[in-house]
Amino acid sequence: MSFAEFATSRHGALYRYAYLLAGDRGLAEDLVQEALVKTYVGWHRLRDPSNAEAYTRRVITTTAIGWWRRKSWRAELPNGDVPDRPVNPDDVTARVWLWQELQKLPPRQRAALVLRYYEDLTEPQTAEVLGCSVGTVKSQVSDALKKLRTRLGADVVLKAGMTE
Amino acid sequence: MNDLLRDTLAERADGAEPPPLDLDAIVAAGNRQISRRRALTVLGGAVATAAVAVGTATVIRPHNTQPQPARPIPFAQRRPTFALGNNIHYGDDVISVAPYKINAFVQTDAGFVFLDSGNKIHIVDRDGVRGLGKGAWTLTADHRGSLVAWAEGFNDHYESVVYDVAADRELVRTPVGNKIPPNVSLAYGPEIVAIDGTDAYFGTLDGLYRWDITTNKGELIADVSPVAVRTVVAGQIVYQLPLSQPLTGTSLAIAKTVSATAPARFTGQQAFLSPGAKYLVTEPDDARPGIQPLWADLLMYDTTTARLTRFPRAYESMFFGQWLDDETFVAAGARPSAEVDLLAVTPRTGAVKVAVPGFSKLTFSTTAPRIPPFALPTGKPIYDLY
Known part of the structure; x- marks a missing residue:
């Protein structure tokens, strides 16, 4: 498989993964671009x-975590449409709320949940x-789920079973 | 649970449509990195020796994983520049962006940014053309630096975006001030008023925001329409008077703050302030229906004395292009034959020199958008309403 075939076939999946980490489409695009450049440079070593x-x-x-540590993208995530508290954990409001709470997690914890x-x-793969x-x-x-449970309230369902 | 977390992640991922993959840009950037590594390998011995010599004085900087500019400011110089079809004529250099047709463009120190005929944003530099996968109506750049900005529209809001061409990444993307009220038809959409050093000025639906690009934070500095402020240069804000009547405001004020009681000292609609805010070029007539912008009567002011210099009336239509420095700007003048000359103008003396005679014709396509074959680096297309 050539690099072009790899990049073309996996670009969509990589972009979605980056978006879940970054929570921002522009940053996700930057992350994927940066990562694919590095993959291209190291292609012969793979x-x-x-x-x-x-x-x-x-x-x-690792790039996402590094950028986050340097605080280069913390500001101005849009949140105007987020309610104060989720009303019904089963409806879309709960997912909007959870998405916002995920953005507040430390990058490594968020990455661990996404993975x-x-x-x-699996845990070894992660x-x-x-x-x-x-x-x-x-x-x-475990820490990430504990934080989400605390922030979301007991009725919003992040059960201990999630950890496995 | 897990369902709520899984569903949330899956829903967000499914809703994130990937932008087009720019494989050429990735390969080009990768090749640049490989070349640099090879060069560094060759230089390694010498650098190591030098490092020992100056080691005590050297600060080791953390590795920066963000994209870095590949080369130092290749387009820092401002030259008489225009776009014709799919070529940018940058002084004597011709830069092809084929197969794209250039509707509007701006210059940054790191490269040109242009809108194609579908209003898609592309960058062209010495490594070629790369699309950003975004769209906009107009582009805004500073007199210097590598930043470009635009307002990006969505169903229920706009987002103000500042992009670093040298680093190939967005520095700012914010919806602040740009939520579209339901059941409203906007007379004026949001615009990026200016980039002025490390500040960007967003003409939002809520008013004028000054945005500190380095901290990514902004403040509302004037409750005015998105188009009431024309430009900001060197901290000087050029805005229309009266502030509340965008269709009839025909006077301009320059001040550090926006104020309805400021003295209107300049006539005009469009405003182009020189890099040091020494001269102001305006056009008074572009509220008329017709070719937009209809800069048929450029006026040039000394901003300290408000002294007016009129343009020689050798041309039927005039179109501002770009400030080359604080003393000279470039414009295009259409002769009665529709031939268009590129001109270099010195406001202090009123001297006009033809830089490129007859580089295009002021003719318009028969189908919308009705634009001429050429564009100037203002970030806005020239178009005909009829």
């Missing part, structure tokens, strides 16, 4: 092209993308 997607996701994740509950990666131990992944996910 002995198995099937590793390219994992490598690119890792670059997206576990959107990408459906640890590999984040470059940390399995134990750290467990604690990141």
